[in-house]
Amino acid sequence: xxxxxxxxxxxxxxxxxxxxxxxxxxxxxxxxxxxxxxxxxxxxxxxxxxxxxxxxxxxxxxxxxxxxxxxxxxxxxxxxxxxxxxxxxxxxxxxxxxxxxxxxxxxxxxx
Amino acid sequence: xxxxxxxxxxxxxxxxxxxxxxxxxxxxxxxxxxxxxxxxxxxxxxxxxxxxxxxxxxxxxxxxxxxxxxxxxxxxxxxxxxxxxxxxxxxxxxxxxxxxxxxxxxxxxxxxxxx
Numbered sequence: 001x002x003x004x005x006x007x008x009x010x011x012x013x014x015x016x017x018x019x020x021x022x023x024x025x026x027x028x029x030x031x032x033x034x035x036x037x038x039x040x041x042x043x044x045x046x047x048x049x050x051x052x053x054x055x056x057x058x059x060x061x062x063x064x065x066x067x068x069x070x071x072x073x074x075x076x077x078x079x080x081x082x083x084x085x086x087x088x089x090x091x092x093x094x095x096x097x098x099x100x101x102x103x104x105x106x107x108x109x110x111x
Numbered sequence: 112x113x114x115x116x117x118x119x120x121x122x123x124x125x126x127x128x129x130x131x132x133x134x135x136x137x138x139x140x141x142x143x144x145x146x147x148x149x150x151x152x153x154x155x156x157x158x159x160x161x162x163x164x165x166x167x168x169x170x171x172x173x174x175x176x177x178x179x180x181x182x183x184x185x186x187x188x189x190x191x192x193x194x195x196x197x198x199x200x201x202x203x204x205x206x207x208x209x210x211x212x213x214x215x216x217x218x219x220x221x222x223x224x225x226x
Contacts, residue, residue: 033214040199042115043217088154097142097205098167099215101154 006089006102014110019076021105023089024069032065032091033099034074043088046074081111113137115204115218123224129190132221136183136204143185144215145177148199157200160185189223197225 007022025032031050035043049056049065049072056063062075076083086106090099116135124130136143145157156169160179177187183204189196199222203215 035217040220040222042201042219043203045214045216048214090154096167097144097159097161097213097215098156098169099144099146099154099203100156101146103153 006087006105008105009103010106010108012108012110013079015079015081017079019079019083019107019109021074021087021089021107023072023074023102025072025089025091025100025102026070027091027093027100029067029091030094030096032063032072032089034061034063034072035088035090035101037086037088037104039085046087076107079107079109081109083107084109115202115216117200117202117218117221119221120219121222121224123226124192125226126192126194128192129188130192130223131186131188132200132202132223134185134187134202134204134218136185136202137216140204140206140216141183142205143179143183144203144205145185145187146201146203147171148201148220149195149197154201157187192225194225196223198223 005024033048034046037043047058047063049063060077065072086104088104089102118133142161144159148154158177159167163179174190179185199220201220202218205215206213
């Protein structure tokens, strides 16, 4: 399988703390994306980082990409209870809309 | 702008039956992809359509098929249902153009239960 791996599988933190999730993948990529999923519902796109970018910010989110290590990390700063969800990284190859997803990190933010 | 819509939202079928799921992409989006999500296998790509043509297909048996209409709406069909087909089926649409520049927008999914 070309599925990536996410680490940790589950993360529990207090509100206000930062949450860091890591993602590794196996193939060369064109871009890497992070999605959030609330309890068995649809996926919500959070951020996209292209293969020639190293870091990207969006609000309380910071994503890094290291193509030499085939890894990415998502940092959520000042977490809120509403951030409780599963987070997935996904990547696609050149010219393709096909996404390969990691197994996800289940984040619980305790109020 | 309305989001991606999927119908029905929930479905219960019996082994051996067939099922058709529908997806309406965001207006103006011409690429539609389908994914299957199960607790064991996670999110897996089924197929992708663009301008009524299947461009990519995942590693699923021939019982899984799909099509896209001229208005970009898409359907997927699963014939001879098996218990293992129980899953959340997600549809995603994207803006045509350079795939590396565009995120995908997902619908709420159809929860299929096979008994």
